[in-house]
Amino acid sequence: MEQPNASPHATAIPSTGRKLVVVGIGVMFAIHTFLVTVWVMPANPFRDAVGGQNLMSYINNGILPFEQSWSVFAPTPRRGGENVKVRAYIGEPGSKTGRVTNWYDVTADEDQRIKYLVNPARIHSATRRLGGNINSSVAQFSPQQRTVIGASFITTPRTELKKMLLADNTKGLAGQINIGSYLDNDEMLTRFGTMYATARWGKGVTAVEFKVGHRSVPNYSKRNDIDFKDVPFTYYDIGVRKAIPGNADAQAAFDGYVRKAPEESATKGGS
Known part of the structure; x- marks a missing residue:
């Protein structure tokens, strides 16, 4: 039986390696988003569990190439x-x-x-x-x-x-x-x-x-x-x-x- 021709719009299935890279980036982004959210929260049990000093060290001296000040979230924050x-x-x-x-x-x-x-x-x-x-x-x-x-x-x-x-x-x-x-x-x-x-x-x-x-x-x-x-x-x-x-x-x-x-x-x- 003759195989149908592949659609010219078909997308190639990503390789296992590419999938792992995408999943890894997604996990890192989710963790980073969670830590930044906890950092900007007022005092609460989640923040206490992570540790305020640990959060500050991560935000200011961690893997990020820049410091995330309040201006990232609000151009005119309360002063x-x-x-x-x-x-x-x-x-x-x-x-x-x-x-x-x-x-x-x-x-x-x-x-x-x-x-x-x-x-x-x-x-x-x-x-x-x-x-x-x-x-x-x-x-x-x-x-x-x-x-x-x-x-x-x-x-x-x-x-x-x-x-x-x-x-x-x-x-x-x-x-x-x-x-x-x-x-x-x-x-x-x-x-x-x-x-x-x-x-x-x-x-x-x-x-x-x-x-x-x-x-x-x-x-x-x-x-x-x-x-x-x-x-x-x-x-x-x-x-x-x-x-x-x-x-x-x-x-x-x-x-x-x-x-x-x-x-x-x-x-x-x-x-």
């Missing part, structure tokens, strides 16, 4: 960290019956909660987003404007805060836009802080106060000499703000999430 602290005024601020809670580091608490979570809930990043937005605006403020935002606005309406910031504006339209952005985030931070403080310290929160911090990532060339966590925060004082309570559903969500405060000695008289 710093944000931090938000809050304290609450319980009862009438300044009165003999009122009291002030101790400062509480909300961001540090969130860091503990997400330590081993690969995909944390969005609530865990709320303070960082608010803190980052606040810091971006305040960094453009003049010293006079920074003094204004550090003042107390309990009985004074928020409209006065806007007027005072505009009065010290020296950057024209750009400054006005920045002030508008700051005021929006100041209000959101106050709402967030009110519900957070109520969930932590109980009912009766009449005002909240904040410290919003920022620290910059050390230069990549100093990565082996300075740990990011050892860089101190630079804080902006966001003065006392009249509480802005949330609705019942929003407060219930905070109540079920925020850790209750232990018994603490609070300052009397709202000072």
Whole structure:
């Protein structure tokens, strides 16, 4: 019986040697991808098992002909960290019956909660987003404007805060836009802080106060000499703000999430 002619489009079956080379490259690529993924992850059991120093040695001094910095994954990566602290005024601020809670580091608490979570809930990043937005605006403020935002606005309406910031504006339209952005985030931070403080310290929160911090990532060339966590925060004082309570559903969500405060000695008289 006559054999049919081979198709001119037929592909030759690769040799065993070529198959082994392709499989070997694929395995190496898979291992490399896994190690790079673990390297860029936050602290988690997989990273701890491999070893942070082992990962750094592989990425920077291993088989690669170049160092894989963050720019490989994001042309404009975050170059710093944000931090938000809050304290609450319980009862009438300044009165003999009122009291002030101790400062509480909300961001540090969130860091503990997400330590081993690969995909944390969005609530865990709320303070960082608010803190980052606040810091971006305040960094453009003049010293006079920074003094204004550090003042107390309990009985004074928020409209006065806007007027005072505009009065010290020296950057024209750009400054006005920045002030508008700051005021929006100041209000959101106050709402967030009110519900957070109520969930932590109980009912009766009449005002909240904040410290919003920022620290910059050390230069990549100093990565082996300075740990990011050892860089101190630079804080902006966001003065006392009249509480802005949330609705019942929003407060219930905070109540079920925020850790209750232990018994603490609070300052009397709202000072």
